Amino acid sequence: MLFNSIEFLIFLPLVFFIYWFLFPKNLKLQNLWILIASYVFYGWWDYRFLSLIFFSSLVDFLIGIQLNKRQKINQRKFLLFISLAVNLGFLGFFKYYNFFAESFADAFTLLGNTMDPSRLNIILPVGISFYTFQTMSYTIDVYRKKMAPVSEPIAFFAYVSFFPQLVAGPIERATNLLPQFFKNRDFNYTKACDGLRQILWGLFKKIVIADNCAIYVNDIFNDYQSFSGFTLLLGGVLFAFQIYGDFSGYSDIAIGTSRLFGFDLKKNFAFPYFSRDIAEFWRRWHISLSTWFRDYLYIPLGGSRDGHAIRNIFIIFIVSGFWHGANWTFLFWGLLNATFYLPLLLSNKNRVHTSDTVAAGKYLPSIRETLQMGITFFLIVIAWIFFRADSLFMAFDYISIIFSPKFFVLPIQDFWSMNTGNHLIYLFFLLIGFILVEWFQREKNHGLELNSQKLPKPVRWAFYYVVIIFCFIMNGVQQEFIYFQF
Incomplete structure (x- = not known):
């Protein structure tokens, strides 16, 4: 169901x-x-x-x-x-x-x-x-x-x-x-109301963000050799938002539903795309799985003791990739993430951002933080291409086109060939709005956890209704949750 x-x-x-x-x-x-x-x-x-x-x-x-x-x-x-x-x-x-x-x-x-x-x-x-x-x-x-x-x-x-x-x-x-x-x-009325808000935000992530990104992701990945390198990079970025909206949206709905029945589930996503390095990303993405592997595999293997940290990190990431599915692409995705993690481990910087949030208490990040988030997101997108590809050959071929002269080919013809009219433009502005909401809510539990002291009730309810309306008007082709297959 x-x-x-x-x-x-x-x-x-x-x-x-x-x-x-x-x-x-x-x-x-x-x-x-x-x-x-x-x-x-x-x-x-x-x-x-x-x-x-x-x-x-x-x-x-x-x-x-x-x-x-x-x-x-x-x-x-x-x-x-x-x-x-x-x-x-x-x-x-x-x-x-x-x-x-x-x-x-x-x-x-x-x-x-x-x-x-x-x-x-x-x-x-x-x-x-x-x-x-x-x-x-x-x-x-x-x-x-x-x-x-x-x-x-x-x-x-x-x-x-x-x-x-x-x-x-x-x-x-x-x-x-x-x-x-x-x-x-x-x-508990207060807990139930907050649960309903988190359910609504989860549905928005799934129906409006993930399912609409999926339209272009499927078109691009299914016929990737026909598109320019820029369009393929766009496909990787859209898949990053698709899988985040899909999976974290499910977690929001699950946590919110549990609160309706008086249960508290642990947070599973903590705005991971605002991470400043790969180590912080994996502390914020699929937290329940990351901590499971840490407590039941990494630490029993010896953790970082006796010089086994590198070996154990690679084991954790490869096993994590294999957990996701029976395909060499998932194994390589895990290996790639371990490789991205390795420089932080060797320089002893893998635990720099363990508890703080980027630009905590500020409206804007510093230039340094912006660059850190941009580089981290780019590495994540490259890794997601292997996660989404049907085979290793396809993933390497896909990435090779991105890093080829075809990257500089104007993508206008690509957009026309997808025949989606102005839908892509609408999605682009929706993603900007979504990122802004997530940014300003990054120190909260979810996007609709609005401050009743700073925002009057009419403003809060207007925002809820806007989210509901978008869930109806941007309700495209229904897609199964990606993580159902795992």
Whole structure:
């Protein structure tokens, strides 16, 4: 079920009404209702995969209980191994079987042999990478004795399948989200209103920014050899806004929806395109995944101790690329980001911007900050081209055209060939407005978190209505959320 669909427009108020009006003071019934709603939400896409998320939840629930009963380290390691094997086994089979089969066959071909790989028609379950990592965080934390296991199955199953963030995050830690299922939840009007504003901003990002950028991104990438280098660079920039509007828009809707039900999810994006270096970018982009890899992979590998920082950084970024999909383009995207990160690591400047926001408390950045943001954004755009391309050959060919004399060919003919009239001009001004809103809100949680003391109520409501109107008039071809495929 898509957030930007009629089905969800009916589903959400129905779930909300029953949750607060029929079960206002009954925690167990509220949790049960969330579990039922979450399974309906997930099963709306394909009910057959409900058994997969149920089995994964059941395995980790039972292993958590057994970990609490076992004190011998060998027994505890074996239980953890079972959990990781089951979860990663499911993830590996559904997501990577065909990739490894075809890569194995290609390797044989290079050696002068022929081999026909056994390719299966495997449907990738939506969100499997997200809920797999979420349930593994529980087992690992129980194993490390960072939290006590839960004995209430409904609360645990609801935690794993919590519908607002089930299919595309944020990837919630058990230590943050799971305890909230055991606390009494009372309706908070202020929190709910802010949740609705964040939902609206997320829909704006998705419907107005991401889906309209997608029109040109698809045209340019599908026939990239016919366009000038400038147009190809424009395609990379538009994809950067598409994937940001799409993914951070989903996170905004997920966080806002959760607040309607009394839950607080962690922030997943912190205005990443205003980063001054690659290290800061990765502290602000997909925060839940970055911190997951940091805590469950980077630190256990040794972190930056004993001179292993470079090795571990490359491992983290390559694994992150592989997490995104079974394609060599994702692996190279991870490798490229690690390479961009390396100079900061070697110069010990990778932790310069850990907590501050660019031009904090100011209207405009300095010239130095502007250059830093521009260079960082350019590197990100180059990396995104590999993320979007169908193959490594296409990505390298695409970039080679950008850095060729074709870059200086006037793109007017390109725009005419896309036959979109004045739509591109409208989108250009929309992006400028979007960037300005994000810039002035960069120290807030989301774009519509307006200051009631500085802005009078009529101004705030006028702004909300403008956003709503744009969601209607710029509602183009509906696109699935990009991260559903991961």
